Amino acid sequence: MxxxxxxxxxxxxxxxxxxxxxxxxxxxxxxxxxxxxxxxxxxxxxxxxxxxxxxxxxxxxxxxxxxxxxxxxxxxxxxxxxxxxxxxxxxxxxxxxxxxxxxxxxxxxxxxxxxxxxxxxxxxxxxxxxxxxxxxxxxxxxPPGLEELYAERIIVAWKNTREARRAVWDSLPLLQRAEEVIVTTIGKDAAHQGADDVAGYLKRHDVPATTKLSASDDPDVTQEIFALSKRRHADLIVAGGYGHSRVREWVFGGVTRDLLRKTPVCCLMTH
CATH class of the missing domain: 3.40.50.620 (HUPs)
Structure with missing residues (x-):
């Protein structure tokens, strides 16, 4: 691919x-x-x-x-x-x-x-x-002013949803060229989101994937993702895009909204 x-x-x-x-x-x-x-x-x-x-x-x-x-x-x-x-x-x-x-x-x-x-x-x-x-x-x-995406280290913000599964598939060409891919799940149900299965799936596609689970109840999931990307020197976040239409206006979940408007590194998203 x-x-x-x-x-x-x-x-x-x-x-x-x-x-x-x-x-x-x-x-x-x-x-x-x-x-x-x-x-x-x-x-x-x-x-x-x-x-x-x-x-x-x-x-x-x-x-x-x-x-x-x-x-x-x-x-x-x-x-x-x-x-x-x-x-x-x-x-x-x-x-x-x-x-x-x-x-x-x-x-x-x-x-x-x-x-x-x-x-x-x-x-x-x-x-x-x-x-x-x-x-x-x-x-x-x-982000503004960024001229190059190395994508050597990538964070996959995982949630067991159709959107996240699609985002992982759509980013596979970049994931396969990465040196390190971290599949992270954040929240009280982190252990039940199947991050290990995703890492295993990626390994079968020659992706060097590991997992990082956080059972934090901190409501600011986006800041945890940003902090992880900074600690691991990742310059790409992969995530599903979540939202629904309220007549003319899209109503987004907090993480999707923050990634669209605040991401300090490149973010690949799919709905």
Whole structure:
């Protein structure tokens, strides 16, 4: 099993170059094609009767959209370098639906966990919540400014659920190249979550897996995961993504929400 196509979300913000370099490094490691993708939400989106708009304003927005997408493509080309196996896809429209549509071409999708001072254009932004729940592909969330993922030491945040089982399978190409993989379960029922079975499964796939169980009743599971990754010098967390729809808004469990918004290292998640 391998990744043959790595897709990366691009915007002209200050962290775009590092994200593209990280995705490009992964593509090189697996001999995969690198696909850059961007959509820019012009203010025309949502209007169906263009005749009610000032034509000059429509033309200005259309021209601005073209300029913005060209700027994003330049950022992608400059950061990806002289790769033959690289392609660019862009559109005027809503960024998240465009990403969901194009995900059919990717084995792995890299997005950025936005920092507080990125200086980005919000009209390029995707809704990571929607992406996680609807992509049907593993999503790799990269912290701001990170240019390379070594994935030599990996933490698997295990819970005996469909989402976690899927995340382990989707991350197998990275797990097989790791030097150390720690399957951790946290909580009062840690001993009953089957972490040993998961480690055994991974070993049969040539993954150097061990287990780390914590029966802690500390409610802040995410901080325990972060602390473990720091102690073991892991730069990748693998976890299932949990949530349900409340009409228009995704309602996430605390760990999923914190991983999406606070992870200090890369996090590969699957719903």
């Amino acid at each position: 391998s990744y043959k196509s790595v897709m990366v979300h691009v915007d002209p913000g200050s962290n775009a170059a590092s994200r593209v370099k990280l995705a490009g490094g992964l593509a090189d490691r697996f001999g995969a094609e690198l696909i850059g993708i961007a959509a820019w939400r012009a203010n025309l989106v949502g209007f169906t009767e263009y005749e009610s708009l000032d034509q000059r304003w429509v033309e200005q927005e259309s021209e601005l959209a073209s300029d913005k997408l060209m700027e994003a493509e330049r950022a992608f080309r400059e950061a990806s370098g002289a790769r033959n196996a690289a392609q660019w896809r862009s559109a005027r429209g809503l960024p998240t639906p465009f990403l969901l549509e194009q995900a059919r071409a990717a084995d792995l999708i890299v997005v950025g966990r936005q920092g507080d001072a990125d200086g980005r254009d919000e009209r390029f932004d995707i809704h990571i919540d929607d992406a996680l729940m609807d992509l049907g592909r593993p999503i790799l969330i990269a």
